[in-house]
Amino acid sequence: MELDEIIAIDVEPFPKEWDAIRQESQKYGLRLHFAVMDAQWLALKSSSRFDLIYSQGLIEHIVDVEAFLKQCASLLKPSGRFYAYFGPLWRSYGGSTHLGMLGYDHLMVPWEEYLRYAKLVGDGWEHWAETGLFCRLSWDEIRELIEKYFEIERIALLGGADTRWFRRTYPSKWQRLLEKYPEKDLNFRLASVIAHRRRPVSETG
Numbered sequence: 001m002e003l004d005e006i007i008a009i010d011v012e013p014f015p016k017e018w019d020a021i022r023q024e025s026q027k028y029g030l031r032l033h034f035a036v037m038d039a040q041w042l043a044l045k046s047s048s049r050f051d052l053i054y055s056q057g058l059i060e061h062i063v064d065v066e067a068f069l070k071q072c073a074s075l076l077k078p079s080g081r082f083y084a085y086f087g088p089l090w091r092s093y094g095g096s097t098h099l100g101m102l103g104y105d106h107l108m109v110p111w112e113e114y115l116r117y118a119k120l121v122g123d124g125w126e127h128w129a130e131t132g133l134f135c136r137l138s139w140d141e142i143r144e145l146i147e148k149y150f151e152i153e154r155i156a157l158l159g160g161a162d163t164r165w166f167r168r169t170y171p172s173k174w175q176r177l178l179e180k181y182p183e184k185d186l187n188f189r190l191a192s193v194i195a196h197r198r199r200p201v202s203e204t205g
Contacts, residue, residue, distance in 0.1 A: 005031040040064045042071045049077045059086035061133045066145050073149035076197045087190030090136045093162040097128040138185050150195035158190040
């Protein structure tokens, strides 16, 4: 698949970085455009159709995942492909705000207490905890939504050494987690999906 025009979006502007990337893309004859918008509500022309929709590090920060997927399906050409790489998943180690050092605390302590921990750690990641911009769905729930709009061609699910370390180091805490969550949800950290549009959105109801 050859691409000669790319539209890249983010929820916040990064003009300096965008200018540098745009200049580099010109060397390869690419027309590259940047836009600021919320991926849950893609403000693109209804007549727009794309060969590829590529999403990296996004779904874990989307509250309304179905709204995003439905719009992607409507914007994709029948022969196009949807690719998403995302994580950490909510129920995984460090699944909230990327604060790995807090482990599974976001699942084990009151949210106010977790937010206090996040602010102590700092380094900018507490922003996600304060704004609440993450997907709290399990992997099975996310997959069900993907399959509502797409035919999945490939899936890769990745775990992590942190989970194995936590299980060995804190067996009692691990058992507490297992009382509330399936073990696979605690193990899966990252997901990668390649898919094509299942059917016209109008047929999904």
